[in-house]
Structures are given as structure tokens and as C-alpha cells.
Amino acid sequence: MNGLLITLTALALVVAPLLLTGCGGNGKDGTDGKDNSGSGNGKPDIACTTTMIADLAHQIGGEHINVHGIMKPGQDPHVYKVLPADGNLIAEADLVLMNGLHLEATLGNVIKNNAKGKVARLAKSDKIKTLGSADYEGAPDPHCWFNVSYFKVYAEGARDALIAIDPDHAEDYKKNADAYMTKLDALHTWVTEQIASIPKAQRVMITSHDAFQYYGDAYDIEVHGVIGISTEQQPRPGDLQKLETQIKERNVKALFIETSVSDALNELVRKAATNTGAKVGGTLFSDSLGDKDSAGATYEEMIRHNTKTIVEALK
Ligand SMILES: [Zn+2]
Structure with a gap:
């Protein structure tokens, strides 16, 4: 935790001068009455x-x-x-x-x-009961x-x-x-009903990072991430092996990759699937929506897409 805070503080120090440069600059802001910031329309x-x-x-x-x-x-x-x-x-x-x-x-x-x-x-x-992190x-x-x-x-x-x-x-x-x-x-x-349609023993989902704890908690499905709650982390030696053991023991049918994490992290998910004979069940929107033409352009679409993908892969 301390390491994380130190990293964040260091980053903030790097960013602060950039911001000053950004603000000082050309003096154009707001002077033409139709600035680019979006304000000006009241x-x-x-x-x-x-x-x-x-x-x-x-x-x-x-x-x-x-x-x-x-x-x-x-x-x-x-x-x-x-x-x-x-x-x-x-x-x-x-x-x-x-x-x-x-x-x-x-x-x-x-x-x-x-x-x-x-x-x-x-x-x-x-009104939000926060969940903790193992890491x-x-x-x-x-x-x-x-x-x-x-x-x-x-x-x-x-x-x-x-x-x-x-x-x-x-x-x-x-x-x-x-x-x-x-x-x-x-x-x-709708999500509650959808997830309940997966037989209880098959209700295990594995994703690139641990973004789905609240989903699991609310809709009664067990969730695991290849890494913890922040994508700043790197998988630790042994993490992948532990996960693969879990996949085999629990007979997990499918693993899921995410749209907003690094390729390297998604690659680990594919590797775990290959090593265990599970399939890659599809792509989930986790920490970001998709673009306008995607299946996850709004929050509601994101939740519906993820849920359909999970149900299809695990049922
Ligand atoms: Zn996240």
C-alpha cells in the first residue's frame, strides 16, 4: 500500500508542472467568446x-x-x-x-x-458497503x-x-x-435472473483483473482475477499456477478477457485457458465502456453484454 501511495505522489509531482505549462500558455482561453472548453453556452x-x-x-x-x-x-x-x-x-x-x-x-x-x-x-x-482486496x-x-x-x-x-x-x-x-x-x-x-440460470456449480468466472467482486457479490457468482483490483500490479510468480490449479479443480468452463487492460494481461488469461483446457468465453467491458458502435456504448449495454457473454460461456 505504501509503495502504491509513493508511486502516486511521485506521479503527481511529475504531472503538476505539465499542468502549469498547459494553463499558462497562449492566453487564448475564452477570449474569442467561443472557446473550445465547451463553456460559453451558459x-x-x-x-x-x-x-x-x-x-x-x-x-x-x-x-x-x-x-x-x-x-x-x-x-x-x-x-x-x-x-x-x-x-x-x-x-x-x-x-x-x-x-x-x-x-x-x-x-x-x-x-x-x-x-x-x-x-x-x-x-x-x-449506502455502498465496500469490499476489500486480498492484495x-x-x-x-x-x-x-x-x-x-x-x-x-x-x-x-x-x-x-x-x-x-x-x-x-x-x-x-x-x-x-x-x-x-x-x-x-x-x-x-434481469442480471439476477440471468446469472441464476447458470447451474450453481458452474458459476465461477475468471477475468484478467479483479474488477468483478461486486458483480459476484450481488449476483451470486464466484469471481477470480489473474491479478488484483488494480492493473498497476504485475502477476506474482506462482499466481498463474495457483489459478490454473483452481481452474482444473473447479472444472471452470471459461475465462474472460477485458477490453480496458493490457494485451500482456489478456495474454495470460489465454495462456491459462490453453494450459487447462478451458475456453476463452469472450470479452467483457470492465473499467471502461466501448465506443459508440460497440456492444457496450452505455452503462446499461455494458452490463447486458457482460451478462449475456458470461451466461453463454458458463451455462
Ligand atoms: Zn479495475
């Missing part, structure tokens, strides 16, 4: 860290806000490299919506140091969005933050949040 600027959170902001803020997504589809939040433009965006935003619980790593430090508006950490709530003692697992009922807590947090910065549109934010949360209720029920 609507509040909302900076969102992950693609899931940007989708949530669209769902609840609708036409009343400018949504600025920092991470792009497929980018891994654990190792996201902060750009100077991100620092400007964060400094100028009326509201930053982020996950929290260390998911954003370096970007989280940049937000802490640069945000002038409101910052809402959507996974930090009394980082005391560090909460940040992947709470994989319990759909917890994503409702994110929705409440985003709604309240939007109302706080833009009370004039409070009624619309409430209405949009209510409609979206009704959809999430239906989604939660």
Missing part, C-alpha cells in the same frame, strides 16, 4: 473521469449540461496518463464527477489539486458500479451534485434520475 461544465460516469451525467443532466469525458472508451483508469488539457478541464469545470476509492489513481490527485468547482466522489457513500490490505475495491443497485447510488450522488450547482433545473434532474433509476431496477432484476 450551461454548467461537468468533467467526468470514467466513461461510465460520463454516460450517467448524460442520463441525468440531459440538455442542461456540457458533459466533458476525460477518459475515452477503452482507457484503463488505474493507469490513465493525465494530459495537460485534462488539468484545464478540471480547473474550469463547475462540477467534477468521479468514482473515488483510488480508482482514478494519478488523475484523482490532479483533481484534488486543481478542481475549483464541486467534486463528487460517487462511490463514496454510506492491498485496507484498500477498498473501487469497482462498485458492477452491482447495479450501487450504480443507483452513483445516480443519486450525480443528481444531488447537479442540483447543488444548478438548482434552477432541479425538477428535471430529479425526473431524469427517477426514470434512469427505474431502468436500473429492471436491469438489476
